[in-house]
Structures are given as C-alpha cells and as structure tokens.
Amino acid sequence: MKATAARRWTGALRSPLGITAAVLLAAVVLLAVVAPLIWSGRADAVQSAEILQGPSSAHPVGTDLLGRDILARVLVATRLSVGLALLATAIGVTAGLLLGTANVLLGRWIGRWVGTLINIAVAFPSLLLALFFAVIFGVGAKGAVLAIGFATAPGFARLTQTMAATVSGRDFIAAARVAGIGRMRILVRHVLPNIAEPLIVSATMAAGSALLAFASLSFLGLGVQAPSYDWGRLLGEGLAQIYVHPAGALAAGVAVVLAAMAFNLSGEAVARAIGLRSAQTGRRTEHTYEPPPADPEPDGPDQPLLAVENLHVTFPAAGGPVTPVRGVSLSVRRGEAIGIVGESGSGKSLTALAIAQLIEHPGRVRAERLEFLGTDLREKADHRRLLGTSLSMVFQDPMTSLNPTQRVGRQLAEVVREHQGADRRTAWRRAVDRLAAVRIPSAERRAKQLPHEFSGGMRQRAMIGMGVMANPQLIIADEPTTALDVTVQRQVLQLIANIRAAERVGLLFISHDVTVVGQVCERVLVMYAGRIVEDLPTDALLHDARHPYTRALVAAVPDMTTDRNAPLAVIPGRPPDPHDLPAGCPYAPRCLLATDRCRREDPALTTYAIGRRVACWHADQAPAAIPDNRTTVPDDDKTDDPIAAPLGGERP
Amino acid sequence: MRELTFEDVTVRFGSRRSGTVAVDGVDLVVPAGRIVGLVGESGSGKSTLARAAVGLAPLAAGRILLDGQPITGLRTRPLQMIFQDPYSALDPRMSIGASIAEAMPRGTGDKRAEVGRLLELVGLAADRAGARPDELSGGQRQRVALARALSGKPEVIVADEITSALDVSIQGAVLNAVRDLQRRMRLTMLFISHNLAVVRYVSDIVAVMRQGRIVEYGPVDEVLLDPQHEYTRELLAAVPRPGVPLGT
Numbered sequence: 001m002k003a004t005a006a007r008r009w010t011g012a013l014r015s016p017l018g019i020t021a022a023v024l025l026a027a028v029v030l031l032a033v034v035a036p037l038i039w040s041g042r043a044d045a046v047q048s049a050e051i052l053q054g055p056s057s058a059h060p061v062g063t064d065l066l067g068r069d070i071l072a073r074v075l076v077a078t079r080l081s082v083g084l085a086l087l088a089t090a091i092g093v094t095a096g097l098l099l100g101t102a103n104v105l106l107g108r109w110i111g112r113w114v115g116t117l118i119n120i121a122v123a124f125p126s127l128l129l130a131l132f133f134a135v136i137f138g139v140g141a142k143g144a145v146l147a148i149g150f151a152t153a154p155g156f157a158r159l160t161q162t163m164a165a166t167v168s169g170r171d172f173i174a175a176a177r178v179a180g181i182g183r184m185r186i187l188v189r190h191v192l193p194n195i196a197e198p199l200i201v202s203a204t205m206a207a208g209s210a211l212l213a214f215a216s217l218s219f220l221g222l223g224v225q226a227p228s229y230d231w232g233r234l235l236g237e238g239l240a241q242i243y244v245h246p247a248g249a250l251a252a253g254v255a256v257v258l259a260a261m262a263f264n265l266s267g268e269a270v271a272r273a274i275g276l277r278s279a280q281t282g283r284r285t286e287h288t289y290e291p292p293p294a295d296p297e298p299d300g301p302d303q304p305l306l307a308v309e310n311l312h313v314t315f316p317a318a319g320g321p322v323t324p325v326r327g328v329s330l331s332v333r334r335g336e337a338i339g340i341v342g343e344s345g346s347g348k349s350l351t352a353l354a355i356a357q358l359i360e361h362p363g364r365v366r367a368e369r370l371e372f373l374g375t376d377l378r379e380k381a382d383h384r385r386l387l388g389t390s391l392s393m394v395f396q397d398p399m400t401s402l403n404p405t406q407r408v409g410r411q412l413a414e415v416v417r418e419h420q421g422a423d424r425r426t427a428w429r430r431a432v433d434r435l436a437a438v439r440i441p442s443a444e445r446r447a448k449q450l451p452h453e454f455s456g457g458m459r460q461r462a463m464i465g466m467g468v469m470a471n472p473q474l475i476i477a478d479e480p481t482t483a484l485d486v487t488v489q490r491q492v493l494q495l496i497a498n499i500r501a502a503e504r505v506g507l508l509f510i511s512h513d514v515t516v517v518g519q520v521c522e523r524v525l526v527m528y529a530g531r532i533v534e535d536l537p538t539d540a541l542l543h544d545a546r547h548p549y550t551r552a553l554v555a556a557v558p559d560m561t562t563d564r565n566a567p568l569a570v571i572p573g574r575p576p577d578p579h580d581l582p583a584g585c586p587y588a589p590r591c592l593l594a595t596d597r598c599r600r601e602d603p604a605l606t607t608y609a610i611g612r613r614v615a616c617w618h619a620d621q622a623p624a625a626i627p628d629n630r631t632t633v634p635d636d637d638k639t640d641d642p643i644a645a646p647l648g649g650e651r652p
Numbered sequence: 653m654r655e656l657t658f659e660d661v662t663v664r665f666g667s668r669r670s671g672t673v674a675v676d677g678v679d680l681v682v683p684a685g686r687i688v689g690l691v692g693e694s695g696s697g698k699s700t701l702a703r704a705a706v707g708l709a710p711l712a713a714g715r716i717l718l719d720g721q722p723i724t725g726l727r728t729r730p731l732q733m734i735f736q737d738p739y740s741a742l743d744p745r746m747s748i749g750a751s752i753a754e755a756m757p758r759g760t761g762d763k764r765a766e767v768g769r770l771l772e773l774v775g776l777a778a779d780r781a782g783a784r785p786d787e788l789s790g791g792q793r794q795r796v797a798l799a800r801a802l803s804g805k806p807e808v809i810v811a812d813e814i815t816s817a818l819d820v821s822i823q824g825a826v827l828n829a830v831r832d833l834q835r836r837m838r839l840t841m842l843f844i845s846h847n848l849a850v851v852r853y854v855s856d857i858v859a860v861m862r863q864g865r866i867v868e869y870g871p872v873d874e875v876l877l878d879p880q881h882e883y884t885r886e887l888l889a890a891v892p893r894p895g896v897p898l899g900t
Binding site: 171172174176177178485486489493512514515516518519556557568570571574 | 693694703706707708731732733735736737740741742743744745746751754755789791797800801804819820821822823824825827828831832846848849850852853876886887888889890891892893
C-alpha cells in the first residue's frame with residue numbers, strides 16, 4: 001500500500017507536468033526565502049541619476065521613477081506576494097473547513113443553517129467582498145488578505161460540505177457512531193482523512209487564484225500600500241511607463257503568471273497523482289496464456305440461433321491487456337433456455353455483452369465463430385437492425401435502463417419506429433399491447449407514465465415488454481431479477497418463461513444464483529475465471545455435477561432444505577485475479593482434489609456424455625469428494641421437501 | 653446475554669403530515685441468547701427497525717428495552733450493528749486492526765492482543781491486523797466488520813443483510829462464522845435478510861415484516877412449515893426451487 005503510493009507519487013513527479021510544477025514551485029519558494037536577503041539593498045537603493053532607464057547590463061529590465069532596479073524589486077516582492085497569498089488561502093481554507101464540517105460536528109439542524117449561509121456567501125464575487133472589507137478594515141494589506149480569504153471560504157466550504165456529506169453517508173461512519181465515538185473524533189479520524197486529498201488539491205489551486213486576486217487588488221490600489229510593495233503594486237507603477245519601458249511593467253506580470261502557474265500546476269500534478277489510484281497498482285508481467293480449446297458443442301439437426309466458438313474479450317490495462325473472457329463456446333437453439341452461472345468477475349456478463357455487440361472500445365472481442373441467425377457478427381457490417389429486432393437484452397437495474405424523462409410507452413414505441421418504420425399510432429398501439437402482454441395493469445394509462453411512477457418489478461416488466469416489441473428470437477437476460485424482491489422475482493421469471501414458451505424464443509439467462517437458474521433453465525453453463533468449466537442439464541446441477549467448483553458452489557448456497565445443524569460448505573480462498581492467472585487449472589488453488597497435474601496443465605472442456613461437458617482432470621472423483629448439503633430429495637417425489645408439503649395447494 | 657424488546661416502535665421519515673411511516677407500531681422480542689430472523693421485502697421497514705435499535709434512526713413513538721431497561725437511559729449501548737455493504741463498512745484509510753480497536757470500550761488492556769484474538773475468532777490470521785480494507789475480499793471485510801462489532805463487547809448484535817452483497821462462495825463462510833460465534837458467546841441477535849433460505853439456516857425464531865408491521869412471528873420451523881399469514885405463504889411460495897416448475 002505504502003510502496004504503491006510512493007510509486008504513484010514518483011510517477012507523477014516524473015511526468016512533464018510534475019517536473020514543471022516541481023521546478024516552478026521550488027523556484028518560487030526559494031526566491032521568497034532568499035531574495036529579500038540578497039537583493040533588498042539593491043531594490044531599495046534610490047539612484048536619482050538613473051531614473052526611468054530602459055534595460056541595460058546594470059539593470060536588466062530597467063529602473064523605476066526613483067531609479068531603483070525593477071528586477072531586484074520584483075524578486076524581493078516574491079516574499080510579500082506569495083506570503084500574503086498563502087495567508088489569505090490559509091484563512092479561506094480554515095474558514096471553509098469550519099463551515100463545511102459543521103454538518104458533521106454540530107449535527108444536522110445547525111448544519112442546515114450553515115449550509116444556507118454558505119449558499120448565500122458563494123453568490124458574492126470576491127471583489128465586492130474586498131471592497132466591503134476595505135471599508136471595515138481600511139484600505140491595505142490586512143483588508144485585502146481578509147477579503148480574499150473570506151472570498152475563498154464559501155467555495156471551499158461548499159466543496160468540504162459536499163464531500164463530507166458523501167463520506168458521512170457511508171456505513172463506517174454509522175458503525176463509529178454505534179460504537180459511541182464522539183463527533184470530533186469521527187471528523188478527525190474518519191471524515192477528514194477520506195476527503196483530504198481533493199481538499200489539498202483545491203487548496204493549492206486556491207493559492208494560485210489568491211495570488212492573482214491579490215495582485216489585482218494591489219494593482220487597483222486596494223491591496224498593499226507604499227512603502228511596501230508586491231507584484232500588483234509593481235505592475236501598477238510600471239503601467240504608467242508601459243509605452244516607454246514595457247519591460248518594467250511586464251517583469252511583475254511575468255512573475256505573477258509564473259508563480260500562479262507554479263501553484264496551479266502543482267495542484268494539477270497532485271490531482272493526477274491521486275487520480276491514478278484506481279488504475280493499475282504495480283506492474284505485472286503479461287500473461288498471454290491461452291486455455292486449451294474447448295470441445296465445441298455438436299451441431300444439432302437444426303441450425304442454432306446463436307453459435308459462439310472460442311470467444312475472447314480483452315481490455316487493455318496498465319500492466320498489459322487482461323482477458324476476462326477466455327475461450328467461451330456455447331450455442332442456443334430455438335426455444336432453448338440456457339443459464340450461465342458464475343460469481344462476480346467470472347466473465348458471465350461480459351460474455352453476454354460480447355454476444356450483443358455491446359463491448360465498447362477499448363475492449364476487444366474475438367471469436368472463431370460468432371453467429372446469430374446465420375449472420376456472422378464478426379463481419380464489419382451494420383448489425384444494428386438484426387440485433388435491434390431479433391435480440392433483446394434485459395439488464396439488472398430497471399431504473400437505469402429506462403430513460404427517466406420519457407414516457408414508458410414512447411420508449412417502447414421507439415423500438416418499432418426505429419427498426420420497422422412503423423408510424424406513430426401503430427407503434428403506440430403495439431407498445432400498449434406489449435405492456436398488457438407483460439401484465440402491466442391498465443396498460444393504456446400506464447404507457448403515458450414516466451418510469452419513476454412504476455415500481456421496480458413493473459419497470460423490469462416494461463423492460464421485458466420493450467424486449468418483445470419486435471418479436472425477438474433470443475432474449476439475453478443479465479441478472480434480471482437480482483434487484484427485485486422474491487415475490488416480484490417470481491412474477492418476472494414466470495413472465496420470461498411464458499414468453500419463451502409462447503413464441504419459441506431462445507433464452508440466455510445469466511445469474512449468480514444457482515437456484516434461480518435451476519428453476520428457469522434447461523441447461524446450465526458454469527463459468528469460472530473467464531471460461532466455462534462445466535456444461536450440464538439443470539436436473540443434474542444439484543446432485544450430479546462433476547466439476548469440484550460446481551459442486552462446491554451448489555453446496556455453499558443454503559436453500560429451504562439445507563441441514564441447519566451442519567456448517568455450510570465453504571470454498572476456501574478467492575477467485576483468481578484476471579491480471580495474474582495461474583498456469584494450470586484456475587480453480588486448482590481452491591480445489592480439494594488438485595494434484596500437480598492440475599497446477600501444471602489447464603484441463604480442456606471435454607464432452608463425457610451427451611449434452612455434458614466438464615473441464616477437470618478429476619471429474620470422476622468429484623461427486624464422492626464434495627458432498628452436496630441437500631437432504632436428498634428423489635426427483636419424482638418432491639413432497640419430501642419439508643417446506644413444500646404443507647403448502648400443497650399453494651405450490652404450482 | 654440480554655433480551656431486546658421493541659415496544660410499539662414507530663419511525664417516521666419527513667414531516668408529520670407529508671412524511672412516510674417506515675416502522676408502524678412494531679412489537680418484537682428478541683429473547684436472550686437467540687437469533688431472531690427478520691424477513692420482508694424492500695421497503696418493509698426492516699432496516700429502519702435495525703437502525704432504530706442502535707440509535708441511528710429516531711423513534712417517533714414507542715420504546716426499545718434491553719432487559720426491561722429503556723435503551724436511551726443506558727450510558728453505553730451494549731448493542732452493535734453489522735451493515736450490508738462490506739465495501740462501505742470499513743474506513744479505507746484505517747488498518748483493520750485500528751478499525752476493530754476503535755470500538756473497544758475504554759480501559760481495555762492490551763488492545764493489540766485483543767484485536768488479534770478477535771481476528772482469530774472470525775477466522776482471519778492475527779497478523780493481518782495491519783492490512784487495509786482494500787487488501788481484503790468482500791467476505792473477509794464482512795468478517796472484520798463482525799470482529800469490530802464483537803470488540804465493543806456487545807450483548808446484542810443487529811445484522812442487516814450482511815451477506816446480500818457477497819458472492820455465494822463467500823456467503824457460507826460468513827454465515828458459519830455468525831452461527832458459530834453466536835452459539836459460543838450466547839449472543840442475542842437480530843438477523844435481517846430478504847433471503848428466506850439464509851434466515852431459515854441461521855435463526856431460531858422468524859419475524860415476517862410487511863409495510864412497517866410484523867405480520868407473523870414464531871419459531872422458525874413452525875412459521876416455515878405452517879405459515880399462518882397469507883403474506884408469509886406468498887413469500888414462501890416465491891422462494892426459487894430448482895427443478896420445480898414456475899407456474900404461470
């Protein structure tokens with residue numbers, strides 16, 4: 001953790017931006033410290049013989065009205081200019097932090113009033129505030145510092161408030177409150193560390209702006225007063241002679257620009273260094289390792305709806321490309337329901353997206369065969385029409401898949417208007433008809449409503465309705481019921497099953513839940529680490545799976561028949577990192593049956609019976625080695641199910 | 653080992669006139685040393701009830717008692733809560749050891765040794781105390797959250813959907829840890845989940861919640877084998893069972 005952070009910072013320092021920022025900032029700070037010590041005598045020496053001279057070897061940018069060396073004065077002014085700007089920033093940041101954290105520290109009620117105060121204060125421009133403070137404190141450096149400080153504060157307070165509110169909503173703050181930790185300690189220990197980085201960046205940027213603002217105030221005569229001088233004053237003095245000695249006026253201007261740039265670029269560099277966090281942490285060696293090719297599924301008598309062979313999905317990453325889907329082969333026939341089961345990161349959703357041609361650049365899809373309804377999807381052609389009418393996708397989150405600003409009916413109608421050129425009225429009628437088909441009550445009225453007026457289950461049904469607007473041949477459902485309650489889940493599953501049965505539609509059903517897949521599908525593909533490790537009929541899933549992973553997965557899920565007195569089966573370890581896959585079977589490190597061969601050679605997905613494939617060297621030993629936790633229920637006698645029995649009539 | 657009692661608890665969000673009632677006059681007893689599973693669908697008010705128990709949601713009416721004592725009168729609440737999202741439950745800037753130590757009551761002797769002991773208790777190596785949350789998997793984080801809850805020496809633990817954000821292979825390990833610890837330490841526990849199978853596996857008693865009210869309450873076998881309320885029957889019928897046809 002520390003090492004990667006250090007690497008991130010050195011990386012940011014070595015970039016051109018980082019180098020420029022560091023050099024500029026170092027120069028500004030060095031000058032601020034050293035310049036007055038070296039050049040103050042020269043800067044203050046009045047030489048009446050050398051008034052208003054142009055650049056010469058003695059005075060590189062000339063002299064001012066009193067014959068003082070302008071360059072020396074600009075250099076000496078660094079300390080005052082930068083110092084005042086930093087002071088103003090410090091005032092602004094402190095005030096901003098106090099106001100912004102009021103919500104955390106003083107409770108919601110006071111926090112709300114402070115929030116209102118901030119909202120009002122944000123509206124005032126800094127110059128107005130400066131004039132206001134000038135009236136109170138008198139014209140001078142003190143007034144200007146306070147003015148710029150308090151002008152910075154509201155923006156900073158707003159930022160702090162927003163970020164603190166985000167962090168405060170997280171569970172670890174609630175946990176700390178439950179543990180009885182005081183508000184002050186919550187703020188210091190949990191809130192501030194988590195918002196510190198963006199605040200530092202913003203403070204650095206604010207210092208740059210404060211420098212500019214201060215220069216403007218001094219230039220206007222509202223800032224530093226004679227005999228002190230900062231860059232703004234020097235700029236003002238030089239301006240009178242700009243047509244005679246442009247260099248004299250420009251020197252101070254250049255100094256302001258460079259110093260402000262030093263602060264802003266540093267802020268930018270810090271932001272980049274922080275922003276890099278989510279990217280690759282550390283360099284990994286690139287694995288271009290290929291699993292052995294899977295046995296293709298034998299072609300049946302009729303042509304499959306969808307045929308996929310050796311599908312790969314690759315994404316570029318800082319440490320070399322990663323391939324989360326590695327050689328998936330599957331086919332879906334008319335009216336067939338196939339489930340893909342796997343844990344998060346197994347590549348199941350990416351497989352679905354790749355089939356629907358929804359992998360965006362820079363992701364890359366390649367396959368030996370990718371055919372839908374006989375059309376090769378790998379060809380560079382416009383498949384939108386084909387996919388738009390014959391393939392429909394249902395996603396997990398029905399709230400984000402519908403446009404919240406458009407009426408539901410119109411969104412459904414758009415499908416047929418776009419792909420079949422239907423006129424508005426026909427399209428609308430079809431939309432209402434489809435909404436009725438997915439059992440949305442009073443479809444005519446509901447079609448005119450916006451998505452937020454629908455419940456979660458209704459939205460998902462509307463999405464399915466949209467999917468069947470244009471008689472699809474294949475429905476790909478990616479965790480369609482994960483966000484739904486069980487009773488609603490059942491309705492949605494029934495709906496999908498009915499559509500499939502009525503119109504002989506193929507279904508590719510993706511889920512992490514073996515029980516749901518077991519209920520909806522006829523055949524299950526189990527995915528692990530980007531490939532299919534087992535392909536089996538659903539009725540074999542519970543008791544007759546051959547891959548140790550499938551067996552462990554099934555055993556790990558409690559269902560309504562699980563033995564309550566035995567501990568649940570667990571799978572030790574965690575899934576492999578797609579950046580760093582082991583050489584042999586990817587499941588070997590977690591597998592009870594793993595031998596040296598498993599760690600060396602990756603088993604191919606091989607057919608061992610009709611309609612059954614498995615990728616394991618020890619498939620024959622798995623059933624004995626990994627028992628299922630189910631109390632065995634004979635397939636033909638479901639009434640042994642202790643839950644089902646009393647429900648008799650209730651159960652379908 | 654204490655008994656947690658909700659007496660006519662009402663929680664309201666928003667104003668009295670236009671707000672919504674999330675929990676509506678709930679009476680619920682969590683007997684000492686038992687696990688009560690609270691099931692219900694989203695929006696039924698089960699999480700709000702949990703947050704009310706630990707003081708994160710203000711009560712509009714009713715009271716919450718611990719062994720007959722109103723909970724608000726107690727100086728330190730012997731209640732701890734475990735949250736749903738393991739990625740949000742731990743401070744990413746703190747080592748897990750520091751997170752666990754934070755909840756310890758004042759005067760705990762050797763905090764480091766205690767952190768190690770708690771980590772071992774939930775099945776993590778004691779030397780992982782210096783690890784940051786981002787080095788851990790979701791299941792490991794959830795076990796750290798469990799250790800943190802235990803470090804407050806609670807007598808009652810409220811667990812809110814603690815496995816619903818986890819992968820199934822990890823869920824088992826967390827459920828095992830919960831059950832094992834509860835049995836060893838005789839904790840009183842309110843275990844909230846929308847997953848009936850999980851609640852059935854973990855709990856002794858089940859309470860079914862709907863629209864802010866408890867509609868059924870009883871020993872887990874009785875409620876699941878012989879549900880009295882129509883809504884409970886509906887919930888049970890909706891539990892997916894592989895190989896059983898869906899019906900239409």
